Amino acid sequence: MFGSVHHRSEAHDGRRRAPRRAAAVAGLLVAGLLFAAPLALSAQAPVQLGTAGNFAVLAGSTVTNTGPSVISGSVGLAPGSAVTGFPPGIVLAGTTEVANGVALQAKNDLVTGYNDAAGRSSSATVSGDLAGRTLTPGVYTSASSLGLSGNLTLDAQGNPNAVFVFQAGSSLIVGSGSQVNLIGGAQACNVYWQVASSATIGTSSAFVGNILALTSITMTTGATLQGSVLARNGAVTLDTNTITKATCTQSSGGSGGGSSTPGVTGSGSGSGSSTGSGTTKGATGATGSTGVTKPKVSKPKVSKPKVSKPKAHKPKVSKPVKPKTVKPSKPVTPTPVVPTANKPPAFTG
Numbered sequence: 001m002f003g004s005v006h007h008r009s010e011a012h013d014g015r016r017r018a019p020r021r022a023a024a025v026a027g028l029l030v031a032g033l034l035f036a037a038p039l040a041l042s043a044q045a046p047v048q049l050g051t052a053g054n055f056a057v058l059a060g061s062t063v064t065n066t067g068p069s070v071i072s073g074s075v076g077l078a079p080g081s082a083v084t085g086f087p088p089g090i091v092l093a094g095t096t097e098v099a100n101g102v103a104l105q106a107k108n109d110l111v112t113g114y115n116d117a118a119g120r121s122s123s124a125t126v127s128g129d130l131a132g133r134t135l136t137p138g139v140y141t142s143a144s145s146l147g148l149s150g151n152l153t154l155d156a157q158g159n160p161n162a163v164f165v166f167q168a169g170s171s172l173i174v175g176s177g178s179q180v181n182l183i184g185g186a187q188a189c190n191v192y193w194q195v196a197s198s199a200t201i202g203t204s205s206a207f208v209g210n211i212l213a214l215t216s217i218t219m220t221t222g223a224t225l226q227g228s229v230l231a232r233n234g235a236v237t238l239d240t241n242t243i244t245k246a247t248c249t250q251s252s253g254g255s256g257g258g259s260s261t262p263g264v265t266g267s268g269s270g271s272g273s274s275t276g277s278g279t280t281k282g283a284t285g286a287t288g289s290t291g292v293t294k295p296k297v298s299k300p301k302v303s304k305p306k307v308s309k310p311k312a313h314k315p316k317v318s319k320p321v322k323p324k325t326v327k328p329s330k331p332v333t334p335t336p337v338v339p340t341a342n343k344p345p346a347f348t349g
Contacts, residue, residue, distance in 0.1 A: 044139060044163035046248075047117045047192045049210070049230075050109030051102070056094065056228050056245040058106055059216075059236040065089040066239045067221075073228065073245030078103035080235075089238065094245075110230050114212045117194035120165050131178070137162035142169055146193075149175040154208075156186035160249060164191045164209070172199040172211070176220075180208040188226040188246035198234065201225065210246070219243070 052058055056073025063077050065085025074094030077083055081099045097103040123138030131150030136157055146168040156162035162185070166172075172195045182188065191209030193199065198215045201207050204222040211217055211227065216234030219225065219241040227246045229236050 044120065044137065044165060046163055046190055047113050047165065047210070047212075049113040050106075052106045052110040052113055052230055053228075054094075054245075055106055055230065056243045057236050057238070058103075058110060058228070059231045060107065060233040061216075062235040064235065064237050069238045069241045069243070071238075071243050073243070076103040076106050078107045085238070107232075110212065110232055113230075114194060114214065114232055117165055117192050117212055118167060118196075120167070122167070126166075135164065137164055139165040139167065141167040144169045145171040145173065146195075147173045147175070148178045148180075151179045151181060153181045153183060154186045154191065156182070156184040156190075158185050160185040160187055162186060162190060166191075166193045166209075168193065168195045170197045171195065172213075174199075174201045174205050174207055174223075176202040176204060178202060178205040178207070180206065182208060187248050189248040191227065199229075208246075 054074055055076045056071050057063060058076040059080065060078070061080040061082075063075060063083045063085075065088075067085075067088060069085070069089040070092065071089065071094070072092045074097060075083065075086075075091050076097040078097075078099055083096060083098055086096070097106070120139045122141040124140055125142070126140045126146070127142050127144065129147045129149050130152045131148055132152075134153040134155055136155050137159070146166060154164050164186070172193055180191075182191075188208045189210075193209050193211045195211065195213040197213070199211050199213045199217045201211075201217075201219050201223045203220045205224070207223065207225045207227070209227045211225075211229050213229075213231050214233060215231065216236070217229040217231045218237045219229065219239065221239045222241070224242045226244050229243065
């Protein structure tokens with residue numbers, strides 16, 4: 001009897017604990033979702049520029065240059081046809097495409113990229129001057145203009161795939177001598193400035209990113225840009241500038257070799273013979289797992305003893321000596337001796 005009471009008591013306690021466990025699990029799930037929500041919002045894919053991404057300078061009406069500007073990347077114009085100031089400006093590592101199929105396709109792709117950048121959901125609202133701020137990856141939105149009168153720092157937090165998108169409701173004005181600094185693995189190719197009117201980059205400033213302006217872009221004297229100036233409808237005006245089209249260095253998921261998108265799980269082969277998968281870093285800069293590498297076992301080399309083969313000694317056979325032929329001497333014919341008769345003495349009478 002006591003045993004049955006004991007079992008009923010344990011069963012009753014188990015039924016009371018079950019709802020508590022379920023509530024605890026539900027609480028953990030909710031907390032996990034709340035924690036993951038900011039990560040999902042901040043993990044941005046690159047803006048899709050298509051063939052427009054091949055251009056350092058792309059405009060709709062004209063491209064005008066003054067002074068010895070150096071453009072590393074292609075220069076394009078469509079539907080306009082006036083590209084002036086080259087030389088003294090020079091185009092390196094690219095071509096000049098004017099009012100042709102290549103330029104027109106790039107302009108169509110620019111429209112797509114501009115709409116992509118403008119349609120991103122905002123991570124934070126910014127306004128006025130960005131000088132003195134340090135920003136992490138995300139989408140920053142201003143209902144009006146954006147300005148920069150000093151230094152702005154963009155921190156990728158260890159994720160080279162981190163994307164920064166700035167949405168300006170009207171203009172972008174960068175003051176003289178201003179500068180954008182990239183830290184934490186940030187790359188200029190992943191920085192985008194979507195400008196709803198026109199952009200002006202001030203004298204001797206050092207700017208970074210791809211400027212997608214609805215109207216025009218003006219680079220004033222001595223300003224430099226690591227990225228691209230892409231004016232959708234208006235002109236690009238240059239004056240002794242250096243523009244270098246930014247190129248991304250692709251990182252892989254975990255230690256694998258495949259390319260990945262920020263915040264998306266990627267797979268790639270590990271450094272050994274097995275395959276590893278890893279998650280690229282999102283806003284928190286998480287590190288992906290590496291593939292498992294099989295240790296290489298070195299096989300001992302067995303040295304084979306060299307067996308010297310005995311050389312067979314061939315007996316020397318002496319050649320028979322040919323006997324010398326002795327020629328017989330010719331017989332000597334004796335000379336006959338004729339006896340001399342004594343002459344009688346001479347008669348003297």
